[in-house]
Amino acid sequence: MFTGIIQKTGRLMGRNAGVGGGARLELSAGTWDPPVALGESISVQGACLTVSGIRGDALCFDVLAETLARTNLGAKPIGARLNLERAMRTGDFIGGHFVTGHVDGRSGVAAIGRAGGDRVLKLKCGTNLQAGIVMKGSVAIDGISLTIAGLSEDTFEVRIIPFTWENTSLADLREGDTVNVETDLIGKHVQRYLERTAAPGPRALTMKRLRDAGF
Numbered sequence: 001m002f003t004g005i006i007q008k009t010g011r012l013m014g015r016n017a018g019v020g021g022g023a024r025l026e027l028s029a030g031t032w033d034p035p036v037a038l039g040e041s042i043s044v045q046g047a048c049l050t051v052s053g054i055r056g057d058a059l060c061f062d063v064l065a066e067t068l069a070r071t072n073l074g075a076k077p078i079g080a081r082l083n084l085e086r087a088m089r090t091g092d093f094i095g096g097h098f099v100t101g102h103v104d105g106r107s108g109v110a111a112i113g114r115a116g117g118d119r120v121l122k123l124k125c126g127t128n129l130q131a132g133i134v135m136k137g138s139v140a141i142d143g144i145s146l147t148i149a150g151l152s153e154d155t156f157e158v159r160i161i162p163f164t165w166e167n168t169s170l171a172d173l174r175e176g177d178t179v180n181v182e183t184d185l186i187g188k189h190v191q192r193y194l195e196r197t198a199a200p201g202p203r204a205l206t207m208k209r210l211r212d213a214g215f
Helices: 065-070 162-166 185-197 207-212
Strands: 008-017 023-028 041-044 047-055 058-063 081-086 105-115 118-124 138-141 144-151 155-160 178-183
Touching: 023 047, 041 058, 105 155, 118 144, 118 162, 138 155, 155 162
Parallel strands: none
Antiparallel strands: 008 023, 008 081, 023 058, 041 047, 041 081, 047 058, 105 118, 105 178, 118 155, 138 144, 138 178, 144 155
């Protein structure tokens, strides 16, 4: 479990083919206090990965083919900056929201704008993500805890303060790039509950009916 508050960024040093279509990633990550241990969980661009090797300040991760297909980790160029967050420990301060590190899908960057000192990121919203995105709800973009600031049928917007923009991989984004998206955990449970318990028929309670009613 994570909070979506990025602790540092690393650089992708290598990506080698793994077993069954997977890959082995190597990241330069600097020093950590306390030091990272083998088997530890770290969010890399919002994807929960397990540390499978340590070489100096470099960390290695074995990534499944499913993870490569669902995230942008397979497309990042060598040298790319990646967001990192260690797993939350009991008693840690929660500055963002509960993030599992299980990426729901990718969104394309439709536009990058400004609103005062903030950046405004407009992202394409595929049907696989629409049900889990609500106005003013929480969302994790490349592992960063953000709030939905705008919503349409096929896009959503988030606003990023200067500190977050400058200290994460978001500053490297360009229009047409893709980001990893994890929708709100509670929303997904509500959606699943409604799908399994709502009676069929015109009065059935659905996510669409809730959105139309202003929820």
